[in-house]
Amino acid sequence: MRHLPFRFLHRHGLLPALLSTAVCVVMIKARVDWARHTVYLWLLWNLFLAWVPYGLALVTSLLHSRGARWWMLAPLGVAWLLVFPNAPYLLTDFIHLRPRQGIPLWFDVALLGVFAATGWMLGLLSLDVWKRLLEERVGRAGAWAGVALVSVLCGYGIYLGRVERWNSWDVLTEPRPFFSAILEHLREPAEHPELLGITALFTVLVLLSYYAFEHLRRWRRSEDAQA
Numbered sequence: 744m745r746h747l748p749f750r751f752l753h754r755h756g757l758l759p760a761l762l763s764t765a766v767c768v769v770m771i772k773a774r775v776d777w778a779r780h781t782v783y784l785w786l787l788w789n790l791f792l793a794w795v796p797y798g799l800a801l802v803t804s805l806l807h808s809r810g811a812r813w814w815m816l817a818p819l820g821v822a823w824l825l826v827f828p829n830a831p832y833l834l835t836d837f838i839h840l841r842p843r844q845g846i847p848l849w850f851d852v853a854l855l856g857v858f859a860a861t862g863w864m865l866g867l868l869s870l871d872v873w874k875r876l877l878e879e880r881v882g883r884a885g886a887w888a889g890v891a892l893v894s895v896l897c898g899y900g901i902y903l904g905r906v907e908r909w910n911s912w913d914v915l916t917e918p919r920p921f922f923s924a925i926l927e928h929l930r931e932p933a934e935h936p937e938l939l940g941i942t943a944l945f946t947v948l949v950l951l952s953y954y955a956f957e958h959l960r961r962w963r964r965s966e967d968a969q970a
Contacts, residue, residue, distance in 0.1 A: 755801055756868045763861040764790065770854050778845040786858050789836065792829040792911070793862040799823040800869035807876060816876070823869065826911045827893065828900030830866030831949060834859040835905045866897075866949070867956045874957070890953060891946075898945035899938075906937050 752758070767790055775781055803819045837855050842848050870893065877886035903909040903924075913921045932938055 755804060755872065756864070757801075760794075760797065760861070760865055760868065763857070763864060764794075767858050767861055770857060774846060774850065774854060777850075778843070780845070782843060783839075783851070783854060786833075786836065786854075789829070789833055790858060790861065792826070793833055793865045796823050796827045796830055796869040797865040799826070800872035803876070804872045813880070820873065823873065824893065824896065825914055827866060827869065828897045828904060829911060830862045830869065831897060831945060832901050832904055833862030835901060838905070863952065867953055870949075870953055871956065871960075874953075891950060894946045894949040894953075895942065897949050898942035901945045902938055902941040906935075906941065 768787070771784065771787060774783060799819055799822055803816055803823070806816060806819075836858065840848075840851055840855055843851065870890065873893070874886050874890050877889045881889075900911075907924060909921060909924070928935055928938055
């Protein structure tokens with residue numbers, strides 16, 4: 744019983760998530776000390792937002808392991824779905840990459856890369872929790888259908904955030920203009936040139952990366968079972 748918390752956190756990848764986050768913090772600190780300005784300090788906020796869906800997934804998995812009913816987990820699922828795009832969204836921060844005085848470009852490439860990789864990992868870890876829960880409930884095919892739907896919504900959420908500058912909390916703070924914008928996209932998708940491209944691209948990226956992620960985890964478990 745003493746090993747249950749460790750096994751739970753190991754199963755959900757807490758150690759690599761913490762290590763990657765520590766690398767992000769160290770690199771930001773090194774950049775501030777090196778360049779003597781705080782251009783990319785906002786990356787820490789974006790990284791915090793990427794931790795939110797992962798944290799919600801951990802809470803959900805813990806409650807499920809203690810026998811929580813599905814109706815108790817549903818609000819967490821809705822909240823997770825709203826904030827999930829914040830994790831892969833970090834990849835789009837490369838849009839800010841350009842030569843800056845006082846720091847070599849290669850360092851900023853590495854900085855943005857480690858933040859993007861950490862955000863993407865947090866997203867996949869959180870998606871894995873919900874995929875496992877869905878698989879218990881509706882089977883493997885139904886769970887993969889859920890992953891596909893989440894991937895589409897994630898791609899659309901990234902479009903909303905990067906292009907139209909909506910935030911996850913705008914669902915609560917500005918619900919009328921937020922949902923009006925969504926209706927506008929549904930009625931006139933051709934009027935928004937980047938809508939379909941960004942949504943489709945990130946849908947494919949999330950699906951393919953999660954497929955690879957799950958395949959590697961299943962391969963690792965089978966190797967451990969044979970050892």
